[in-house]
Amino acid sequence: MEEDLFQLPVKIGDVTLRNPFIVGSGPTVKSIEQLEQIEKCGWGAASTKQTFNPRPYINYDPRYRWFKKEKLHIFTAERRLDMESGLRLIEAARKRCRELVIIANFSDNSVNMEGWEEGARRFEAAGAQILELNFCCPNMSFNVDVSDKGVNAPRPSSGASMGQDENAVAHVVQSLRKAIRIPIIAKLTPEGGRIAEVSKAALEAGASAVSGVANRLGIPPVDIWNYRKPIYNLQGENTVGCMSGPWIKPLSMRDVFEIRKLVGPGPHINGTGGISSMEDAVQMMMCGADSIGVCTETMLRGFGFLEKWMKSLKAYMKEMGFSTAREMRDLLISEIKSAADLTLWSGYAQVDKEKCSGCGLCVEIGHCNAIVMTDVVASIDPKLCKGCSTCIDICPKQSIRMVEEDVAKR
Numbered sequence: 001m002e003e004d005l006f007q008l009p010v011k012i013g014d015v016t017l018r019n020p021f022i023v024g025s026g027p028t029v030k031s032i033e034q035l036e037q038i039e040k041c042g043w044g045a046a047s048t049k050q051t052f053n054p055r056p057y058i059n060y061d062p063r064y065r066w067f068k069k070e071k072l073h074i075f076t077a078e079r080r081l082d083m084e085s086g087l088r089l090i091e092a093a094r095k096r097c098r099e100l101v102i103i104a105n106f107s108d109n110s111v112n113m114e115g116w117e118e119g120a121r122r123f124e125a126a127g128a129q130i131l132e133l134n135f136c137c138p139n140m141s142f143n144v145d146v147s148d149k150g151v152n153a154p155r156p157s158s159g160a161s162m163g164q165d166e167n168a169v170a171h172v173v174q175s176l177r178k179a180i181r182i183p184i185i186a187k188l189t190p191e192g193g194r195i196a197e198v199s200k201a202a203l204e205a206g207a208s209a210v211s212g213v214a215n216r217l218g219i220p221p222v223d224i225w226n227y228r229k230p231i232y233n234l235q236g237e238n239t240v241g242c243m244s245g246p247w248i249k250p251l252s253m254r255d256v257f258e259i260r261k262l263v264g265p266g267p268h269i270n271g272t273g274g275i276s277s278m279e280d281a282v283q284m285m286m287c288g289a290d291s292i293g294v295c296t297e298t299m300l301r302g303f304g305f306l307e308k309w310m311k312s313l314k315a316y317m318k319e320m321g322f323s324t325a326r327e328m329r330d331l332l333i334s335e336i337k338s339a340a341d342l343t344l345w346s347g348y349a350q351v352d353k354e355k356c357s358g359c360g361l362c363v364e365i366g367h368c369n370a371i372v373m374t375d376v377v378a379s380i381d382p383k384l385c386k387g388c389s390t391c392i393d394i395c396p397k398q399s400i401r402m403v404e405e406d407v408a409k410r
């Protein structure tokens with residue numbers, strides 16, 4: 001029998017996803033048509049666009065920019081679902097999507113727990129298979145905190161401002177764990193630098209999984225000649241924006257790595273942030289992720305690329321002798337050493353004179369006095385070379401290589 005390309009099961013609580021790939025909550029999971037397309041393209045799960053209850057005070061038509069060179073996506077304005085539309089979407093998805101696991105991304109803004117509990121119960125009744133609590137959105141109170149602190153009246157804490165407080169997160173998770181039966185994911189912000197500690201608190205309070213990371217707040221590039229005009233189209237003012245996409249990947253891998261180290265091998269971690277290829281996904285798993293969330297890439301390219309990812313993932317797994325996603329997980333956890341424990345080998349850089357064009361770029365390197373121009377080509381003094389690699393990376397002709405001496409320097 002022919003193997004199903006999209007089968008590579010993982011579990012969140014007692015729910016099985018056909019594969020680890022989840023379309024992350026955002027603008028590509030707002031309608032039943034999108035969810036049907038996601039199912040058709042073979043994804044394991046989709047986390048629907050955030051339902052915010054009551055209707056949030058920041059809820060505008062979208063304003064996005066994609067900076068191709070920086071591989072940075074940034075948004076300032078976004079529209080959430082209100083409670084009724086969120087529930088209708090889940091109901092429709094459960095009727096029309098047979099294999100796609102439907103996750104409801106939800107947050108409530110009430111001070112006591114009644115709103116959270118009622119919302120959670122209603123999503124469970126509507127058919128959500130997993131509830132993802134949004135402790136990550138930086139576009140609500142956290143945006144106001146960062147850009148306006150002390151000017152406007154304080155707002156109720158939600159999303160990324162709430163998600164930095166492990167007591168607040170644990171309190172919500174604990175209450176909802178008693179209110180519903182379906183698995184709960186706590187989706188956490190990287191802001192505040194304590195995502196591992198907050199994850200631990202959420203898991204101890206009863207979450208089946210944690211998901212990290214969501215967007216970070218930042219100031220986008222500014223036109224210095226016209227700095228009052230924002231780089232966004234159809235927008236009057238500059239503001240801090242929510243950043244995502246490939247630039248964030250090294251940071252999100254570090255966050256997942258730290259979470260895994262702190263919570264141990266048991267809990268499910270959904271690794272999200274900057275994933276744009278099969279190789280990115282494998283790296284994220286190696287840092288500790290069980291499943292992979294993808295948002296920005298689906299905004300830019302739709303959902304069909306998963307087929308290519310699954311084909312290359314299966315080929316990679318076959319070649320490497322892996323038969324489950326779990327076997328790829330955590331492989332980097334013991335490999336990543338502290339800078340204090342590194343072994344450095346002796347060696348020096350050497351120029352291939354046949355390939356060198358004499359452009360002189362390497363001679364300009366500010367921290368190196370080993371390179372000089374002799375005749376019309378560069379030459380490196382092995383005694384002065386410290387082996388840092390900068391010249392290799394800046395040479396436009398790839399004419400420099402490292403010569404390794406088989407001697408440990410330290």
Ligand SMILES: Cc1cc2nc3c(=O)[nH]c(=O)nc-3n(C[C@H](O)[C@H](O)[C@H](O)COP(=O)(O)O)c2cc1C
Pocket residue numbers: 024025026027048049050073075078105134136137187213214215243244245246248272273274275293294295296297
């Ligand atoms: C325009 C936009 C809207 C988003 N909306 C939500 C949301 O409603 N709920 C949520 O939990 N995350 C939301 N996210 C965060 C993404 O799900 C994801 O965590 C983040 O963008 C990092 O992953 P990526 O680099 O693959 O986009 C949104 C991201 C973007 C870019």
Ligand code: SF4
Pocket residue numbers: 348349365368369370371380384385386387388389390391392
């Ligand atoms: S490897 Fe570093 S130290 Fe050595 S020549 Fe190149 S830039 Fe200079």
Ligand code: SF4
Pocket residue numbers: 351355356357358359360361362363377378394395396397398399400
């Ligand atoms: S950067 Fe490369 S090509 Fe240019 S001088 Fe140095 S070695 Fe030669």
